[in-house]
Amino acid sequence: MSAQHRHVVVAKAAEIPPGGSKIVEVEGRSIGVFNLDGEYFAVRNACPHAGGPLCAGVRSGFVRSEGPGHYEYLRRGEFLRCPWHQWEFDIRTGQSWFDPQKTRVRRYDARLVAGAELLAEEERLAAAGLQKGPYSAETYPVRATEEYVIIEL
Numbered sequence: 045m046s047a048q049h050r051h052v053v054v055a056k057a058a059e060i061p062p063g064g065s066k067i068v069e070v071e072g073r074s075i076g077v078f079n080l081d082g083e084y085f086a087v088r089n090a091c092p093h094a095g096g097p098l099c100a101g102v103r104s105g106f107v108r109s110e111g112p113g114h115y116e117y118l119r120r121g122e123f124l125r126c127p128w129h130q131w132e133f134d135i136r137t138g139q140s141w142f143d144p145q146k147t148r149v150r151r152y153d154a155r156l157v158a159g160a161e162l163l164a165e166e167e168r169l170a171a172a173g174l175q176k177g178p179y180s181a182e183t184y185p186v187r188a189t190e191e192y193v194i195i196e197l
Contacts, residue, residue, distance in 0.1 A: 049153075049196040057156055057191040060084070063121060067099050070197065074099075077154055077193060078135050080122055085135050086195045087124070088150035092140075096128030098149060103135075153196040159188020 054068045054077055065078045067089055074089035076099025089099040105120040123141070125132050132141050138151035163186060 051157075051194040051196050053162065053192045053194050054086075054154075055193045057193055060193055065099065065103075070195070075152060075195065076124075077195065079193075080135065084154035084156060084193050086152040086154040087133065087135060087138050088152075090149075091126040091128065091131055091133075092147055092149055093126065093129055093131050096126045098124055098126050098133065101125045101127040104132075155194060156191050157194055159190050159192060162192060162194075163188055 052070050054070065054075070055066055060066050060077060060079045062079050062081055065076055067074060067076050069075075074097075075086050076089045077084060077086045087099065089097055091098040102125045103121045104123050104125060106118045106123070107115050108118055109115040122135050123132050124135055131147075133139065133149045134141065138149045140147035140149070
């Protein structure tokens with residue numbers, strides 16, 4: 045995680061299986077989180093055209109043809125189609141295929157992390173310039189044994 049970005053836990057890994065998705069609310073933003081064959085991606089749940097609920101739209105792929113009777117279906121389930129006006133966006137990049145130079149949907153970096161990594165904040169705080177104070181409270185060991193999906197804001 046870079047110093048200027050902050051990560052937010054949005055789900056346990058088991059909540060978004062391969063091919064699955066989940067819409068979450070983070071600081072007033074609706075965000076769709078997708079698992080594409082074990083890789084996680086997140087996009088804003090608002091179509092840039094008219095604000096439609098993009099992540100509630102149909103997921104599809106691309107059909108490529110080199111001639112009649114010959115076709116290939118590519119990247120099945122990796123494109124979102126807005127339910128209001130059918131604009132399409134690549135889940136991996138947020139890129140529009142309607143007007144790729146000007147139109148895109150906000151995407152967020154998403155990844156899977158082990159629970160133990162989420163609890164290892166001390167090094168990050170020190171790297172950010174914070175120093176421990178002279179007092180400490182009674183603490184208890186905590187373990188996080190599952191994996192979690194995080195997005196970076």
